[in-house]
Structure formats: structure tokens, C-alpha cells
Amino acid sequence: MYTEELPPWLSDAMQGLVSGNLDAWMDAFAEDAVHEFPFAAPGAPRRLEGKEAIRTFMTALSGHLRFGGLSDVRVRETGEDTVIEAEGHHRDGATGAPFDLRYVWIITRRDGRVTRLRDYMGPRRPRTEED
Numbered sequence: 001m002y003t004e005e006l007p008p009w010l011s012d013a014m015q016g017l018v019s020g021n022l023d024a025w026m027d028a029f030a031e032d033a034v035h036e037f038p039f040a041a042p043g044a045p046r047r048l049e050g051k052e053a054i055r056t057f058m059t060a061l062s063g064h065l066r067f068g069g070l071s072d073v074r075v076r077e078t079g080e081d082t083v084i085e086a087e088g089h090h091r092d093g094a095t096g097a098p099f100d101l102r103y104v105w106i107i108t109r110r111d112g113r114v115t116r117l118r119d120y121m122g123p124r125r126p127r128t129e130e131d
Contacts (some may be wrong), residue, residue, distance in 0.1 A: 002074045007082060009112070016066045026055050030113035037119050066091040066099075082107045089127065098127040 016024020097113035
């Protein structure tokens with residue numbers, strides 16, 4: 001069964017990311033976590049291994065975009081796996097221009113921490129202020 005709200009552990013992590021608190025996002029991850037990007041563009045990382053590699057990537061990414069909120073959220077939790085579908089509303093880090101990304105995340109957790117995040121995202125789409 002799907003719900004339309006993020007689970008509390010992920011909602012807290014996302015709020016941290018939106019507010020610029022990378023530590024709050026990283027607190028969700030296990031030390032041996034893996035973050036995968038199966039549809040990564042050529043030259044972009046496809047797999048990050050370990051919490052520090054994920055932190056390094058996210059730190060660099062924060063210079064290119066400012067994370068915003070999510071809408072059209074659908075969540076399905078099945079045991080250790082959580083599947084999230086959502087629309088992300090972000091801003092370009094250099095210009096401030098708004099854009100949207102469609103996400104599907106498959107997240108596996110162990111002992112309350114993310115051990116694997118498969119991050120499927122669609123292409124970046126410009127957004128007008130009216131959207």
C-alpha cells in the first residue's frame with residue numbers, strides 16, 4: 001500500500017538537506033552505505049561507496065544546486081526497503097533558476113540507517129515561478 005508522506009526518518013533527513021544541514025542528511029546513512037545512480041549521465045558517478053564518499057559528493061553538489069521540497073510523493077515500505085516516487089523542486093546553485101526533477105528512490109536500511117540508495121532521476125526540467 002502506498003502513502004503520500006515520507007517516513008519520519010526520511011522526512012527529517014530531507015528537512016536537513018533543504019535547510020542546508022548536510023549533517024542531518026548524512027545521519028541517515030550507515031558508514032558502509034552505497035549510493036547508486038543507475039541512469040547517470042556519461043562522466044557522472046554511477047556509484048558512491050561509503051558514507052564519506054557520499055558526503056564528499058553531496059558537499060560538491062550543494063555548490064550546483066539548492067535542494068527544495070518534494071511533491072507528488074508516493075511511498076511504499078516493504079521490510080527493509082522503502083520505495084519513494086516524488087517530484088523535487090530545486091534551484092540552480094549559480095543562477096537561482098528553479099527546476100524540477102522526478103525521482104524514484106529504492107532505499108534499503110539496516111539497524112535504522114540507509115545501507116543502499118538507488119537513485120533514479122529524470123532529466124532536469126526548467127520551472128517558471130508560476131509552476
